[in-house]
Amino acid sequence: MRRGRGHGDGTVTSPAGRVGRVLVNLAAAGGLVYLFLPIFVIVLFSFNKPKGKFNAVWQEFTLENWADPFKNRPLVDALYVSLRVALISMVVATVLGTFVALALVRYRFRGGQITNLLLVLPLTAPEILLGASLLTLFLEPHLVLANRQFTLGFTTIVIAHIMFCVSYVAMTLKARLRGFDWTLEDAAMDLGAGPIRTFLRVTLPLITPGILAAALLSFALSIDDFIITYFVAGPDVKTFPLQIFGQSRTATPPQINVLATMILVGSVAVLAAGTWWGRRRARRLGLR
């Protein structure tokens, strides 16, 4: 192996090659700047003291917004609704999605292929189609509901979120479980453990990091969703994105930026902690 050549980058000998290399690096750096530009603006404008109702033009620096981040009650209430929706959908979708993924990676059975395809379809559908079709479902009277319609609100939002999260959870977990050594289960059973004990003591602890990653993804997707929620929420219940959208016609208070910055810092912390925990665990178990 010629290490000096780096990772498939080749030795750059000609001046043209060197220029090309620098240009590609610059393009990548530019890409990163582009990615972070709006984030910079969001954080910056959390320190702005807007004139009027829209926090869109820089006026002057203030710490006022941070002194009272929960000043805007409707926004905070909506955030609370979002958290509840995300938590419930995460739990249900993770359980359902984990079962689906386990069925697909542990067993060879007729219909496995078609199940894979059915699972991917919701991921490729435009959100607007998912929202629109669910709305028509909720508008129709249903036999199970004694011929009444669904009441649009918290329940219908949760139903929708579980629907799109199940697919994501199942697909993520399936990818993580590929290459899992299932003979460990055989070993446990050979040593006299029953199937349930084997699952709880051997399989489950080993697949837990994958399940947690899938659960986090589901939580993030649910809390961020706007389009589907907008269709099925009805007039009374507002999630965080719905509240921002509704408010943004008449006002964009700087508290939006404060809360957004707090959420950003919080999620980065969770992500970093998760990575750290995963690495420590891998080292302890001697997996890597």
Added chain:
Amino acid sequence: MLERDPEGRKQARVAPWLLLAPGMLWLFLFYFFPLWTLLRMSLSSRPSRFADPVFSWEWSNYSDAFSRYGAQFSRSFLYAALATVAALLIAYPLAYVIAFRGGAWKNVLLGLCVVPFFTNYLIRTLAWRTILGDQAPVVETLRSLGVLAPDGRLLRTPLAVVGGLTYNFLPFMILPIYVALEKIDPRLVDAARDLYSNTWRAFRKVVFPLSLPGVFAGSLLVFIPAAGDFVNSYYLGSAKTTMIGNVVQDQFLVQLDYPVAAALSFVFMAIVMAVVITYARLLGTEDLV
């Protein structure tokens, strides 16, 4: 003990179905079945403005959808295509540098590409509205440089909408391309260079073809949500940039004209599927999943 196949899977009849049942039932009830109710709705008619729609093989909803909103359809797909190309141009060098030159920083850099998307979609788009605003430094600089006319603007133009779409779906382009590039064996490039290929040629003949599955997946993951989006057009565009998402949203939730809205959704889905299939044929990657 049950026999396992090379991938360690057991042959079984009942167990997998028991595991699948709850999740798949949920998908059937709230994904597949709603498509059926949407189809029925698209063929219904409304006896009067406030009456419930009744199923009546009302095909005219479809011709209405096409004739009234043809402009929005073509605009949506044009904007989505432009955003896909722009996202590809921005994402490819980034993914390339992370995959081949990232070294020990690979995971951190990849994480950095995802971090911006932990802020809400609407808030990000609102931030672009601030950046491109008429009194913002960007526009003022462009005006003083003469790139924009003294009364020229960026906000409420097609450019702003395409830019917003590009930005909001960028990670969906970066991640698949990165995954594809990461899989490439660096020795292949060494081999090309040993055969007297220069860096550019090695890239064109070896690296790029091998990264095509990532490009393909990324393009679809950007194109599909971009074509159906209405938030970017709403915040960054004007009445002249309305996309099909805006129309569907408006018909469903404001005008309450469910049958026409449903027909619009179906036509939209049909076009998206046609585009996806054509694209798959063109690139020859039919094993999508």
